[in-house]
Amino acid sequence: MTRDRILTAAAVGILLAFLWFADRTFSAYSIRILNTIAIFSIVAVTYNLINGVTGQFSLGPNAFIAIGSYTSALLTLSPQEKAASFIIDPIVWPLSVISVSFPVSLIAAGVLAGLIAFLISVPVFRVRGDYLAIVTLGFGEVMQVITNNAVSITNGPLGLKGLYPHTTLWWSWGLCIFTIICTVRLVNSSYGRAMKAVREDETAAEAMGIDAFWTKTLAFTFSAFFAGVAGGLLAHLITTISPSLFTFFLTFNLLIIIVVGGLGSTTGALIGAVLFAWGGEALRVVEEPFTLFGYDLPGIPGMRMVIFSAILILTMIFARSGIMGRREFSWQAAIDLGSTLLQRIRRT
Amino acid sequence: MSETLLRTEGLTVVFGGLVALSGLDLEIRRGEIVGLIGPNGAGKTTAFNAITGVVQPSSGRIFLGEEDITARPAPKIAAKGIARTFQQIRLYDDLTVIENVMVAGHSSVRYTFLEAVTGLGRFSADEKRISEYAEYLLELMGLSDVISAKASALPYGRQRKLEIARALALRPTVLLLDEPVAGMNPMETKGFADLLRRLHRELNLTIGLIDHDMGFVMNVCHKIKVIDHGVPIAWGTPNEIRTDQKVIAAYLGTAA
Ligand SMILES: Nc1ncnc2c1ncn2[C@@H]1O[C@H](COP(=O)(O)OP(=O)(O)O)[C@@H](O)[C@H]1O
Numbered sequence: 344m345t346r347d348r349i350l351t352a353a354a355v356g357i358l359l360a361f362l363w364f365a366d367r368t369f370s371a372y373s374i375r376i377l378n379t380i381a382i383f384s385i386v387a388v389t390y391n392l393i394n395g396v397t398g399q400f401s402l403g404p405n406a407f408i409a410i411g412s413y414t415s416a417l418l419t420l421s422p423q424e425k426a427a428s429f430i431i432d433p434i435v436w437p438l439s440v441i442s443v444s445f446p447v448s449l450i451a452a453g454v455l456a457g458l459i460a461f462l463i464s465v466p467v468f469r470v471r472g473d474y475l476a477i478v479t480l481g482f483g484e485v486m487q488v489i490t491n492n493a494v495s496i497t498n499g500p501l502g503l504k505g506l507y508p509h510t511t512l513w514w515s516w517g518l519c520i521f522t523i524i525c526t527v528r529l530v531n532s533s534y535g536r537a538m539k540a541v542r543e544d545e546t547a548a549e550a551m552g553i554d555a556f557w558t559k560t561l562a563f564t565f566s567a568f569f570a571g572v573a574g575g576l577l578a579h580l581i582t583t584i585s586p587s588l589f590t591f592f593l594t595f596n597l598l599i600i601i602v603v604g605g606l607g608s609t610t611g612a613l614i615g616a617v618l619f620a621w622g623g624e625a626l627r628v629v630e631e632p633f634t635l636f637g638y639d640l641p642g643i644p645g646m647r648m649v650i651f652s653a654i655l656i657l658t659m660i661f662a663r664s665g666i667m668g669r670r671e672f673s674w675q676a677a678i679d680l681g682s683t684l685l686q687r688i689r690r691t
Numbered sequence: 692m693s694e695t696l697l698r699t700e701g702l703t704v705v706f707g708g709l710v711a712l713s714g715l716d717l718e719i720r721r722g723e724i725v726g727l728i729g730p731n732g733a734g735k736t737t738a739f740n741a742i743t744g745v746v747q748p749s750s751g752r753i754f755l756g757e758e759d760i761t762a763r764p765a766p767k768i769a770a771k772g773i774a775r776t777f778q779q780i781r782l783y784d785d786l787t788v789i790e791n792v793m794v795a796g797h798s799s800v801r802y803t804f805l806e807a808v809t810g811l812g813r814f815s816a817d818e819k820r821i822s823e824y825a826e827y828l829l830e831l832m833g834l835s836d837v838i839s840a841k842a843s844a845l846p847y848g849r850q851r852k853l854e855i856a857r858a859l860a861l862r863p864t865v866l867l868l869d870e871p872v873a874g875m876n877p878m879e880t881k882g883f884a885d886l887l888r889r890l891h892r893e894l895n896l897t898i899g900l901i902d903h904d905m906g907f908v909m910n911v912c913h914k915i916k917v918i919d920h921g922v923p924i925a926w927g928t929p930n931e932i933r934t935d936q937k938v939i940a941a942y943l944g945t946a947a
């Protein structure tokens with residue numbers, strides 16, 4: 344176990360060194376992709392906690408990311424900036440005068456998203472049955488309506504512009520590592536075992552003293568908290584947010600990430616997030632005009648989503664458990680895999 | 692004799708129009724092994740379900756010691772010390788054997804959610820306590836060699852034992868076993884009877900059990916309750932039950 348600790352510390356060290364290097368030498372475009380990977384990882388890992396580990400089908404991350412984005416953005420913009428951009432309806436007090444630092448705004452983003460998730464939990468988890476999907480889907484639509492129409496709070500369809508790009512590699516990856524550590528610890532604690540027991544057999548879990556209501560509420564609130572924080576990071580990465588960013592489409596992408604990665608596996612969620620964020624950029628070419636066998640083909644917007652959807656469908660048909668299944672990364676498994684590969688190479 | 696530990700008064704469960712259990716008065720004293728027998732569909736499992744909060748009783752009361760626990764939520768009842776197994780095995784299939792057992796340690800966990808997330812405070816010491824007790828129970832049940840296998844990978848007989856180990860991890864005062872020897876051959880049943888006596892002795896358990904294997908029930912139980920079509924028809928020591936005319940007519944007669 345000491346060995347594993349050392350290896351983990353070394354891996355984190357290498358990651359930090361890489362980020363330091365990337366921060367100094369990479370193009371703005373590459374840095375943005377790295378930031379996106381970190382932000383998607385935060386959401387995917389915690390979304391997997393409720394959907395994969397606890398087995399409760401939530402369709403809510405888009406709503407919680409939206410709550411986090413708007414909260415954080417409204418809190419960091421200065422009163423002057425807010426007065427300038429709210430041209431249809433002036434912004435309500437006290438939002439019109441509040442301005443806090445970026446870290447405080449992130450905490451507020453997480454806390455508000457978590458609080459709202461908690462309030463949703465009470466009616467949804469009090470009764471048994473799969474109401475979570477319906478309620479979170481509806482809640483996402485409600486958030487769309489609110490962000491579009493509560494103009495004096497959200498500035499409506501115009502959204503919020505001119506946010507300061509606070510989200511550096513250090514913030515996004517620092518919080519990503521923090522999220523992963525918290526989630527892995529939680530999953531490996533008694534609380535995590537309770538979540539898995541609820542997923543496997545709710546009646547048997549309750550018969551063994553596990554309060555299914557609190558267990559589901561904890562998982563859902565925890566995941567919403569981090570979705571909120573990720574929303575704050577996202578807002579200060581792209582610096583312009585509007586309701587159209589947070590449609591169900593965002594949740595659909597996250598669902599692809601955790602299903603392809605392997606529902607129930609934190610490692611899988613991470614792999615899924617990296618593949619998605621990186622693959623999404625790599626596949627941009629298919630949406631641009633290109634030449635195939637001498638024919639000039641026009642760019643087809645949305646083509647990437649067709650590809651992602653196809654990957655999701657193929658995964659559901661041919662590899663239901665995704666890349667990782669419910670397995671997790673472990674150093675022992677990595678070392679074993681490495682030595683098997685080495686032997687194969689030597690033999691040939 | 693010692694005091695009454697688990698008591699039901701007129702326990703009745705109705706499903707739609709079907710009276711599954713009607714007016715069950717049951718008294719289990721501390722340290723006793725009590726059998727609950729009756730033909731299929733008699734309402735035995737329903738009685739266990741009502742006691743453990745899996746189904747709501749339609750009327751009647753349930754007491755654990757002095758405390759009225761009627762219709763309390765299942766996790767509360769479990770935490771108060773009533774553990775059970777299921778007639779149809781209900782393990783957490785995708786978890787390992789030891790994780791299955793450790794799940795039942797959750798109600799005794801001393802660390803908070805924040806200590807779990809940070810790994811600070813009582814986390815390590817308490818995890819060690821839970822895993823060591825799970826290992827001890829698995830050894831007691833003869834499952835030490837499969838600790839990290841998936842529960843679903845075990846053969847049927849060992850899954851039954853794992854279910855008991857998991858129930859014991861609640862550190863219950865009362866253990867309710869629903870057909871523990873179903874599907875076992877006579878040799879295995881005999882071994883299980885010995886094991887049950889050992890658990891009863893070493894863990895100071897009070898046990899309620901349902902089974903159709905009359906030899907086994909007569910052998911291990913101090914007292915037996917017989918129900919038929921939801922209605923209690925007899926109560927007594929194994930010898931009294933063996934010679935009870937109503938029981939012979941309703942149950943042993945048809946079984947023999
Ligand atoms: N959840 C339920 N809903 C409706 N009917 C039930 C339910 N559980 C049991 N029953 C019915 O109650 C009666 C008693 O069943 P049960 O307690 O399982 O019998 P036993 O364990 O003695 O074989 C049966 O007729 C059964 O079909």
Ligand SMILES: [Mg+2]
Pocket residue numbers: 735736737778
């Ligand atoms: Mg039964």
